[in-house]
Amino acid sequence: MLTGRRYLLAFTPEQEAFAELIADACRVVWNTGLEQRRAYRRRGAFIGYVEQARQMAEAKKAFGWLTQAPSHTLQQTLRDLDKACRTHGTWKVRWRSKRRSAPSFRFPDPRQIVVERLSRGWGRVKLPKLGWARFRWSRTLGGQVRNATVVKDGGRWYISLCVEDGLAEAAPNGRPAVGVDRGVKVAVATSHGKMRDRRFVTPGETLRLKRLAQRLARQKKGSRRRAATRAKIARLNARIRHRRTDFVLWTADRLTRDHGLVVVEDLEVKSMTAAVKGTVEAPATNVRAKAGLNRAILAKGWGGLLTGLQHKARYNGSRIVRVPAAYTSQRCSACGAVDAKSRESQAIFACTSCAYIGNADVNAARNILAAGLAVTGRGDLAVGRSAKRRPPEVQAA
Known part of the structure; x- marks a missing residue:
């Protein structure tokens, strides 16, 4: 490969x-x-x-x-x-x-x-x-x-x-399946209840980036001092980016090594992190909140995790399946009821139909796993109509 x-x-x-x-x-x-x-x-x-x-x-x-x-x-x-x-x-x-x-x-x-x-x-x-x-x-x-x-x-x-490297793609490892939910508070939550996260930037680096940005705004464009400030910012951002890359690859290797099937949501990260656009007649609203959400999503490396999973799966004998993300955070993994009110907060999921209470990210990961098992059980290779679904019965004339 x-x-x-x-x-x-x-x-x-x-x-x-x-x-x-x-x-x-x-x-x-x-x-x-x-x-x-x-x-x-x-x-x-x-x-x-x-x-x-x-x-x-x-x-x-x-x-x-x-x-x-x-x-x-x-x-x-x-x-x-x-x-x-x-x-x-x-x-x-x-x-x-x-x-x-x-x-x-x-x-x-x-x-x-x-x-x-x-x-x-x-x-x-x-x-x-x-x-x-x-x-x-x-x-x-x-x-x-x-x-x-x-x-x-x-x-x-x-x-x-x-x-x-002269290696062939690894055979299926036959290990249990897992559902993976990607979040902004916790980077990765699995259906088994494990949470994986890491702080990519220290408080000192955050303060230094802020001060360098203020210095950059006051410096003259095209000057040598401005170029030196931009180089310092680039070195800090590269350090943060390398930590994120190390985390997502480490996580992807563990997930594909310990599980034969890894199910993730089919998210359009590029569209989700697009800036809010408005017109003169209808100005954009909640711009600062959307910008903060975009930064939080990109900071957790959602796209890099999926790329890492696809790469590591070749060597660890695992399979990656993507399922639709609709209602995975609002559906109860115990009874299957869908209600937006069940998501009480970012961390707590309390079903309004049954007595289930648990972590919201873990609940979503279990729903993702159930959807992935349903897809693979029907023989689907992607999101779409199953090739093994039973044909409709012919109604009598």
């Missing part, structure tokens, strides 16, 4: 400057290619990767700075753009901002990538035009390299190596 290995790079100042140049070139190629595709669409025409790659080769003659970047990275940028436009549509693909987008580029040819281990804690990788670059050997490579992606995160450069 294909899997990823991420390592911290130790670029020299010259390599770091050249990596920034490559990332800028890839960003310009992406934005120019996207604008060209949209211009073609406006007049009812189409342009694909082959034609754009040919035009880029001609553009190198007029813009010499394009020749400084490795050709494969620029071609891979156009391939990624082509895939994004075919998957999401030309008008939904986003621009790459110099200020907001993380600098990154990919080397797709494994024949041009050489990885060597230098010592117990260090290794080095040879990349086209960048030469040999040292990195922290934090884990074994464990496979054959297929491609390499270089990205800047929180002021530091990383390399992600896609490797073929």
Whole structure:
């Protein structure tokens, strides 16, 4: 199976400057290619990767700075753009901002990538035009390299190596099923009553982020001091993000290792965390409350947990099933009655039809598990009509 290995790079100042140049070139190629595709669409025409790659080769003659970047990275940028436009549509693909987008580029040819281990804690990788670059050997490579992606995160450069580990997908482990409810107070609650959560940011870091944001608002745009403040904020946010990633992957590994079926809600996290939009005639209301809810959802890593479950399930022999989220928090797991009044608070569920009282998140997780067992019992592979459902009886004429 294909899997990823991420390592911290130790670029020299010259390599770091050249990596920034490559990332800028890839960003310009992406934005120019996207604008060209949209211009073609406006007049009812189409342009694909082959034609754009040919035009880029001609553009190198007029813009010499394009020749400084490795050709494969620029071609891979156009391939990624082509895939994004075919998957999401030309008008939904986003621009790459110099200020907001993380600098990154990919080397797709494994024949041009050489990885060597230098010592117990260090290794080095040879990349086209960048030469040999040292990195922290934090884990074994464990496979054959297929491609390499270089990205800047929180002021530091990383390399992600896609490797073929030679392992087959694990057989079903035959262990019991579990329902998982994702929340904003507690990150993960299971149908067995276990709660998994972690504080990703300390009170001191929260205060420091607030003070840095105030300092940033008073500084002049384009100044060196403002750039230094933005770098400090980026390092703090990267530290918080790494803790969240560690938590969701650790949780996903435990859930898929201990259970043969993991049932989660089919949530559209992107839509749920969208900003409130209003018009002049009908201004948006509860904007601050919705913004706080969006931050709480994103802070718990809902999307990252689902991605981690799908990745870890391949190695642990588990199966991931998504079920509709409707009424899972309002339905009683004991009697099945649905009543919004049963949810007394964020933590307490007291059924209005029976005497059941319990944790609201655990109750929701049990409803999620019941829905997942019903889906798998009918033979469904997704949310939809069952292939094994009994056909309707023919009425007599």
